[in-house]
Amino acid sequence: MLEEKRKDLDAEKQKKILLRLVNELSQSSPDLYYRPTSDIAAYLEKYIRGDAKLTVDERTLMNRLSRRDLEVLLSLH
Structure with missing residues (x-):
């Protein structure tokens, strides 16, 4: 249950x-x-892999996302 909440929090971030x-x-x-x-x-x-001004934690979170993941997140917005 704790792992699931962490994943939800990461997704929101x-x-x-x-x-x-x-x-x-x-x-x-x-x-x-x-x-x-x-x-x-x-x-x-x-941009994420290069010039984006991200903290180490933010970069780690964003590097987990594939291009397809980014497409899905963009389409949900």
């Missing part, structure tokens, strides 16, 4: 971080909103 990163990327790429979800996920994946 990932969603918040993802939204923050999308907002950051939208500042430099205003047309991001109009791109296909798969393109945005690929862009985010590269």
